[in-house]
Amino acid sequence: MLDIKLPGLNLKNPIIPASGCFGFGREFADLYDLSLLGGIAIKSATLEKRYGNPTPRIAETPEGMLNAIGLQNPGVDTIIEKELPWLETFDTEIIANVAGATEEDYIEVIKRLNDNNTVKAYELNISCPNVKHGGIGLGTSPELAANITRLAKAAATKPVYVKLSPNVTDIVSIAKAVEEVGADGIVLINTLLGMRLDLNTAKPVIANVTGGLSGPAIKPVAIRMVYQVYQAVNIPIIGVGGITCAQDVLEFLYAGASAVQVGMYNFVDPFVCPKIIEELPSVLERYGLKNIQEAIGRSHHE
Amino acid sequence: MLDIKLPGLNLKNPIIPASGCFGFGREFADLYDLSLLGGIAIKSATLEKRYGNPTPRIAETPEGMLNAIGLQNPGVDTIIEKELPWLETFDTEIIANVAGATEEDYIEVIKRLNDNNTVKAYELNISCPNVKHGGIGLGTSPELAANITRLAKAAATKPVYVKLSPNVTDIVSIAKAVEEVGADGIVLINTLLGMRLDLNTAKPVIANVTGGLSGPAIKPVAIRMVYQVYQAVNIPIIGVGGITCAQDVLEFLYAGASAVQVGMYNFVDPFVCPKIIEELPSVLERYGLKNIQEAIGRSHHE
Amino acid sequence: MRISQDTIISNDKIAKDTYQMVLQPDEMPVILPGQFVNIKIDGLMLRRPISVCSVDETTYMIIYKTIGEGTKRLSEMSAGKVLDVLEPLGSSFPIHEELDEVLLIGGGVGVPPLYEVAKQYRKMNKQVAVVLGFNDMESKFYDIEFRRLGCSVYVATMDGTSGIKGTVIDCIKEYGLKTDFVYSCGPMRMLEAVNNNYSKGYLSFEARMACGMGACMGCVCKDSKDKELYYRICKEGPVFEIGKVEIVC
Amino acid sequence: MRISQDTIISNDKIAKDTYQMVLQPDEMPVILPGQFVNIKIDGLMLRRPISVCSVDETTYMIIYKTIGEGTKRLSEMSAGKVLDVLEPLGSSFPIHEELDEVLLIGGGVGVPPLYEVAKQYRKMNKQVAVVLGFNDMESKFYDIEFRRLGCSVYVATMDGTSGIKGTVIDCIKEYGLKTDFVYSCGPMRMLEAVNNNYSKGYLSFEARMACGMGACMGCVCKDSKDKELYYRICKEGPVFEIGKVEIVC
Ligand SMILES: Cc1cc2nc3c(=O)[nH]c(=O)nc-3n(C[C@H](O)[C@H](O)[C@H](O)COP(=O)(O)OP(=O)(O)OC[C@H]3O[C@@H](n4cnc5c(N)ncnc54)[C@H](O)[C@@H]3O)c2cc1C
Ligand SMILES: Cc1cc2nc3c(=O)[nH]c(=O)nc-3n(C[C@H](O)[C@H](O)[C@H](O)COP(=O)(O)OP(=O)(O)OC[C@H]3O[C@@H](n4cnc5c(N)ncnc54)[C@H](O)[C@@H]3O)c2cc1C
Ligand SMILES: Cc1cc2nc3c(=O)[nH]c(=O)nc-3n(C[C@H](O)[C@H](O)[C@H](O)COP(=O)(O)O)c2cc1C
Ligand SMILES: Cc1cc2nc3c(=O)[nH]c(=O)nc-3n(C[C@H](O)[C@H](O)[C@H](O)COP(=O)(O)O)c2cc1C
Numbered sequence A, B: 001m002l003d004i005k006l007p008g009l010n011l012k013n014p015i016i017p018a019s020g021c022f023g024f025g026r027e028f029a030d031l032y033d034l035s036l037l038g039g040i041a042i043k044s045a046t047l048e049k050r051y052g053n054p055t056p057r058i059a060e061t062p063e064g065m066l067n068a069i070g071l072q073n074p075g076v077d078t079i080i081e082k083e084l085p086w087l088e089t090f091d092t093e094i095i096a097n098v099a100g101a102t103e104e105d106y107i108e109v110i111k112r113l114n115d116n117n118t119v120k121a122y123e124l125n126i127s128c129p130n131v132k133h134g135g136i137g138l139g140t141s142p143e144l145a146a147n148i149t150r151l152a153k154a155a156a157t158k159p160v161y162v163k164l165s166p167n168v169t170d171i172v173s174i175a176k177a178v179e180e181v182g183a184d185g186i187v188l189i190n191t192l193l194g195m196r197l198d199l200n201t202a203k204p205v206i207a208n209v210t211g212g213l214s215g216p217a218i219k220p221v222a223i224r225m226v227y228q229v230y231q232a233v234n235i236p237i238i239g240v241g242g243i244t245c246a247q248d249v250l251e252f253l254y255a256g257a258s259a260v261q262v263g264m265y266n267f268v269d270p271f272v273c274p275k276i277i278e279e280l281p282s283v284l285e286r287y288g289l290k291n292i293q294e295a296i297g298r299s300h301h302e
Numbered sequence C, D: 001m002r003i004s005q006d007t008i009i010s011n012d013k014i015a016k017d018t019y020q021m022v023l024q025p026d027e028m029p030v031i032l033p034g035q036f037v038n039i040k041i042d043g044l045m046l047r048r049p050i051s052v053c054s055v056d057e058t059t060y061m062i063i064y065k066t067i068g069e070g071t072k073r074l075s076e077m078s079a080g081k082v083l084d085v086l087e088p089l090g091s092s093f094p095i096h097e098e099l100d101e102v103l104l105i106g107g108g109v110g111v112p113p114l115y116e117v118a119k120q121y122r123k124m125n126k127q128v129a130v131v132l133g134f135n136d137m138e139s140k141f142y143d144i145e146f147r148r149l150g151c152s153v154y155v156a157t158m159d160g161t162s163g164i165k166g167t168v169i170d171c172i173k174e175y176g177l178k179t180d181f182v183y184s185c186g187p188m189r190m191l192e193a194v195n196n197n198y199s200k201g202y203l204s205f206e207a208r209m210a211c212g213m214g215a216c217m218g219c220v221c222k223d224s225k226d227k228e229l230y231y232r233i234c235k236e237g238p239v240f241e242i243g244k245v246e247i248v249c
């Protein structure tokens, strides 16, 4: 009743820890069996090892948090060598989140991962500011988003999901642009750009000045974008933003998501994903649904 | 120590109830003396009377709320006739928030208010979807924003503040565009576009489908935009979004606001504005500030 | 209207998902039948509007159903806890001394505001017929309390587990109640039926509210004739003369 | 590491803005000196990391300073309340049986994690010198408790209202303390000074944390030599060998 098939992904349930909020799963594997999960979106992989931003990288906000990790990761080769073989031992679908400073970086990361059997799909993180394009993220214009998606699709031997930035005037035009050039799915949303100031120093709490806002605070924005994009595209949507419980998952499914990712709430309750998976059947039942298929896009039906 | 002079506005303190969250002050006048307030931004005035959107218009969200009132107001003539003379009896600065379906509407509203002595400045609400421009708000493109600002400036005999929408890719370019054509100040931010679904019906909680997200949840986005815009423009900024206490006010001042507006928190605590005004001096003191001038833009100084 | 610190005196379950709470304001205001209070609940953004069911010298009582997070938290609070409450709000049920008999029609948690109306009419020794509609027997409450006031009470349940099976209108027909001056509160569909069947009396409405005090225009309804006229349910309402507002289900 | 439901046994103010709380986990884990717990506080998003100060059979104790909303709320909680806690987390202060004497240097709320270290060395009857730095006399705590363990205790305050006026380093110079194996925890500037003055021992760091368990990369610090190497303060830390990590103030 919880299973769902998406391009490249055979999810036993629609619950996927979000990229950057689960590392490569090692810490959580100490707490529960990762095979319980529908899938895992691993921390963004870049071509080279990345140290990321200076600290502090974290700030609390009302019903949310800011982060500016800066894509810290050991680089794709180390991930292939050290993390993926270990993840292979679990019965869950691995999604490789791919990021880069240039389009070439993205493509190279994808090429190196193509031969790896553990990775079942790519998730292009086009929400990070890109040096090559004057600090404007690839995800903020339909043209740039379509271009990187086209290149990724040409290079990839696995389905490509594109994770969009919510910091845009018109999310629908960007979603349509990436669908047009062959994206297999869309992940909505990455973090909102936010900031906090320390009243003692008057300086930003986060060393990087701005950070990405996530958590329940942004859920209404995420639901809105999933809802709008669902009406405009025909490829599946993976919903993410502020999920804390099975009811939140249902709201995303109703809005049009076919699966969801759980981000920062893994920090609040490390058991949130298995808890949701356990509760989802009874929540579906409570609302008269036989399976998650019936829930997907329900708010758009008569 | 709390007073601040802005174009057209002689604020005895920087606290202004935000448009739409205070009606025309009548309900709050039953609770406290409106003369305590630095100013009042009245409910958006349109040329004709507007009924607004169907109900429900309100939904609760984590540390925030959605609203889709739809600019319900009695129309500018009734406001001039019935509301402004009454507001005139208070010693506080009245800001007329102006909205419309077309550019002509805005201009006509301004013209009718020009002769009114109670109104000290205009606040252009360019954050509402505009029928004439295919449902894309005037506030979502630098060109449209600059155009309406230019027209408003030409028609207005009082300073014009432009209230920007946060639902844009690049807030700075829009702020610069309106500054360039003569805006006297910028108000940041209006609501984020959000949505909630009712799990029982699978339908949007808000009849209008989407609504504007306000409250503490959006404060990090508001602070970020004030901070970014302060670095790019030389006209004063009025900060708004999620303010609940004097500390929040200070954070906005640090980011670069010269005054602030308090929105939905008036609903949670109807006395929030006078409370903040009372607490502000001691909060300034606690952080070693002699007056609000010293606080404005402090996070940008050495 | 004022902000008050109200101490919870008691908080008891009286029916399925239904609780009765007695509150003592720091200073007791005048609360008229049909008015409501707006309660701040820790950790939730918006206040929760609840009708006042009954008023005493220094306390008042509310009855609420747990339907979501706010009312659930309310139900878990213990005596002694102090709540931040805006009170009293909205219009009230006018009491007409000249009437000899009135008919009160309540559905679910629409029943509570009618209780104070019954009290006032019974104090004047008027005939009060009360029709109460519930989903099932477990949800039923206050039939006995109304009887104790000396009202004639008629119960309808949707599943027939108590009283007449059917709606309050079915119940009125079944018993042939002829009183034509009504006071009613309950779900929209019920109010619609009452509105269609009667022409004298008052209806009390609900709406999603933000401010609860007339400032935000969140809770409006239209006039039944002049589509340009609107009312705020929190300010001009929640009580309106029957037929006055357009009913949208 | 596990999620535990910890019952508050006591929660007492012991100095200016400083509280001591005893917690009883549902099942007592092994907690090593220097490890921390991560406490969920109702209504706040992120957990609050607090070092364990002392461990007993079925309980452990923390000392915390109220600096913001989270610690303020913690200070208002009463015995009997149950907290949701991730415990224990991070690396610990290694205890070296071969040493004859150690020097503990603590500043402010960096003092607590050193207490368990003192206990362990005193159990082995080693010489333990403790230098405690505070802002002022009112903020001072645990000097007596360390003395009771049999440590020699030296106090420095920034305003000179208790002990030496100045920093812990001033204090060490003043008293001519020669022990060269140190355990230290406190503000960054203090750790920097200790790091510059000593080459043997351990430092414990703080960082803004999101997950507290190694998953988010929110709390990292760099290796002092290999700028490509980083450590997670919540996982490889909070305790590091002196000189190992780059200190950024
Ligand atoms: C004037 C008035 C009088 C009322 N009197 C009573 C009463 O005497 N007894 C009683 O049980 N209920 C009464 N209600 C309904 C009561 O306000 C809601 O049941 C309550 O707000 C639900 O809150 P929640 O957090 O449990 O539900 P949630 O669904 O979690 O609430 C989410 C949001 O929706 C709002 N909401 C949900 N349902 C309603 C509703 N039916 N009406 C208005 N807002 C709603 C909440 O206030 C909140 O803002 C009254 C409503 C109004 C407007
Ligand atoms: C490993 C470790 C051990 C600690 N041990 C102790 C201890 O034993 N006693 C004690 O009093 N304090 C200790 N701290 C500091 C303690 O975590 C903070 O004082 C506390 O989190 C402040 O929370 P707040 O809500 O009161 O402050 P706020 O400023 O309102 O907190 C806002 C956010 O910033 C974080 N934050 C604020 N200050 C710090 C800080 N100094 N370090 C890390 N995060 C911070 C909070 O966790 C929260 O996420 C320790 C910190 C770490 C990392
Ligand atoms: C600490 C942290 C690190 C993140 N790192 C990444 C990342 O590396 N790549 C990415 O695509 N998204 C990253 N995200 C965004 C999340 O995957 C997710 O889109 C976002 O947090 C919204 O979901 P949430 O509200 O459930 O947290 C990160 C989020 C957080 C909080
Ligand atoms: C119920 C409601 C009605 C509003 N109506 C208007 C309006 O008419 N015109 C306008 O410019 N902004 C309107 N706003 C936006 C507020 O003025 C403010 O920009 C926004 O709510 C963010 O501030 P807050 O987080 O303090 O509420 C409205 C907001 C709310 C909650």
Ligand code: FES
Pocket: C208, C209, C210, C211, C212, C213, C214, C215, C216, C217, C218, C219, C220, C232, C233, C234, C235
């Ligand atoms: S709820 Fe604000 S006007 Fe009625």
Ligand code: FES
Pocket: D208, D209, D210, D211, D212, D213, D214, D215, D216, D217, D218, D219, D220, D232, D233, D234, D235
């Ligand atoms: S706090 Fe998440 S890795 Fe340390």
